[in-house]
Amino acid sequence: MVNFKKLESQYIGGEWRDGSSQQKMENKNPYNDDLIATTHAASKSDVDEAYQAAAKAQRDWEKVSSIKKREIMENAVFYIEENNDDIAKIIMEELGATKLKADFEVGLVINMIKEASTFPARMVGSIHPSATDEHKENRVYRKPLGVVGVLSPFNFPFFLSVKSVAPALASSNGVVLKPHEDTTITGGTMIAKIFEEAGLPKGLLNVISTEISEIGDSLVDHPIPQSISFTGSTPVGKHIGEVAGRNLKEAHLELGGNNAFIVLDDADIDLAVSAAVFSRFTHQGQICMSSNRIILPEAIYDEFVEKFTNKVSELKCGDPQDPETIIGPLINKKQVENTQKLVDQAIEEGATPIVNGGIEGNVFKPVVFADVKPDMSYIQEEFFAPVVSILKVSSDEEAVEVANNSPYGLSGALHTNDVERGTELAKQVYTGMIHINDGSIDDDPTVAFGGVKNSGIGRLNGKWSLDAFTTTQWISVQHKPRQYPYS
Template sequence: MFDPVSLSYQYIQGEWRDGRSETAYEDLNPYNDEVITTIRLASREDIDEAYQVAAAAQEAWAAVNPYERGAIIEKAAQILQDNRQAICDIIVAETGGSFLKANIEVDIAIGMVREAAKVPLQMYGSIRPSMIPGKENRIYRIPIGVVGVISPFNFPLNLSIRSVAPALAAGNGVVLKPDMQTFMSGGTIIAKVFELAGVPKGVLNVVVPDIAEVGDAFVEHPIAGLISFTGSSAVGRHIGEICGRHLKRTALELGGNNVMIVLEDADIDAAVSAAAFGKFMHQGQICMCLNRILVHESIHDQFVERFVEHAKGIRAGNPADPSVNIGPLINQKQVDKVRRFIESAVAEGAHLALEGSIEGKVVSPYVFTDVKNDMTICQNEVFGPVASIISFSDVEEAIAFANQSEGGLSGSIFTGATERGVQVAQRIHTGMIHINDQSINDEPIIAFGGEKASGIGRFGGEWTLQEFTTVKWISVQSEYRAFPF
């Protein structure tokens, strides 16, 4: 049921079939480059068909009784739970993530689906008074129509399902385009889950194309009323420009350049433990990962010493080994990119406090000190297991450093005085920030999203409902209205 062979097809109109592209894609295990499976890719014609059938099926799906629609979504959560091990095995093999990461991803996805199951019963409207005698103003919350979802390779199950589940629950049709490198974890697993849950044929479709072949066809398609995209800021800008020209709505969750600020009264050991998780979880390939660790000068040396020792103990290697926490980067291009960041840091004068290693696609932890906030490694999202530690003299300098970035997604502050931490947090230009915790947090009922170049819109709870629905004003004139001509 959840095996690579059965999941290696396009899912259109409730049918599992080959794509119309002449290209077959080999899905590789990033650790050893072994072929997991092969899929015949989707063409522009497949994308068009997926949108057409989603539009055709959407109206009937939106008319399904809200209790029934919610029950179908809730069933999907149980299917995820019942098939946890098989799904985790695919996530580990396809993404290079550890079993810890895979189970966290499934847990979050289950929570997202269960929260989405409430959406059908939250789509209530209101009746408002009118300036005009005899008129009643009604506000209805309704589906957008068809939503296009584009998801990335790093947390593909979670980052697909957080849009797919609420969009479906609200009565929309959905076309999902996962990253080709993780098309099962981010795409066809989700199609199978909702197929088994009872979502009618055509409502959800999954297409796996090569962008080099289909270009912007997925985003430009006239049927898509909203494009929900998670990925880099550069690609997000491109998608935003296209949607602007076509007057489409967007929900964009983009890259981050997240900081941890460790104030002078912080618990150093707690901060070190949190920083190591926030930096090295899933090889640093998470938009919420720490990119810069700012430590007060009075405790800087102690922090660095303990952080380096902690990092030395993190095991890197084959993610299929349960004792491994750092697996491979997703592809050689990412490895080369991380290598260039390491080289630039050395060239710009940073001190290599811990020199890791690069073996194949596995990069063990690197730690830099004597880092300046304007260095290349600090002004770009590294997306790899490379930590940059910056010393600061006072809280005003730390706040300035934190805000000197295009990114504004997540962050962290460690302090012995909670309310002082909150006051500092309020001055950091991010969508999310956490006191005495690391930066990687995601919960189904909380507003998730960034500021500045880190995105537009929010996921989670009632904010998700706002993203995937629209409102309509219907007025009813119940008595004669006199007009001036």
């Protein structure tokens, strides 16, 4: 049984303790406002202590055998599986997530750690001949960066923290993790508990729970970490990238999305409708890969819209503890207010809400907009909520043009019965990922994940994560004395 009361603490240097700030953070259930935890926030001195601990532990961790490292990763998987129900429960309580979403997130985490467990044996080097000297041997070694700083978001905090934490640890790095302030347990201390139980050496993974107003940029500009992995909003990501760049640190940024869901005139409409509902309304639309814009040709527009709105209208909204609920609460009141402002802006610009369910507490019921034009300014924004816009086009070429009319480029989907036609069009959509005859929400631990434009920099998962959290060192060996020109 997981002791969640203990998880109110910071985890620094292998010790559970309060932060040294005077500020207290209240962690509340976004559906019923029940208090889950109260945390004494970390200060800048705690950040420094965490980085110092990670750096010290990493020097010994790098020498640990690949077999032992793999064993610890496997132990983490076993612990999660044994405590699945407890973990799912805290995800539901802290995020306002449904049971379906919680179980889905736990499954993603398990698969990610399983993939990371292969990393210790993949820290291999190579030998290359010299182009200038037949007696020289060039050895290239793969080495850890040292310490990685990770900042995770509130929407899939367990998974999106582990997505960086597990590969970074498995490739011999130390880690300092800062979860979002609304999900300090699911995105932070629960992960520390899992790896502590798995046998990870003390000090190697540290969790800092705090407000940015308390620590400023210290997590990013601290001299110890050589890489920063951030998942979150584009404005914050741009700032982190700027700070990291000034300090010559690598920055891996997975940011927002304004993803297009394209349906061609030969598509299976019923399948496309189901995929579109899943792609927009899973976890209340609080997913960077969610489909904001549905793009339809004139020939199928009316049929699709009728079937889509009928299905959306049937989605149950309310208490996420109810197993039949699909739409639970947004993470906090601020998100509700920001969403309503964008909905009001859309209506002012001429979009027609053909579904508009209203608001109850933090539950924002689905909104579906028709009569949407590509030049409306609101359509350029990312809705992190159950709101979707439907646009009509007259050709495949216009569909691609409308899809690309966005400052973002993270994910997308395209439906057609002609896979080759779909593939050729998909290649023209400027996005990091796009899925044919599927939803826009997908993440595979072995396939490159990431976006273009305002959706981020870099790729994670599989060998891309291995590259992200390691560097290479060239060591040459001169086997016979070299003749120098002025010896």
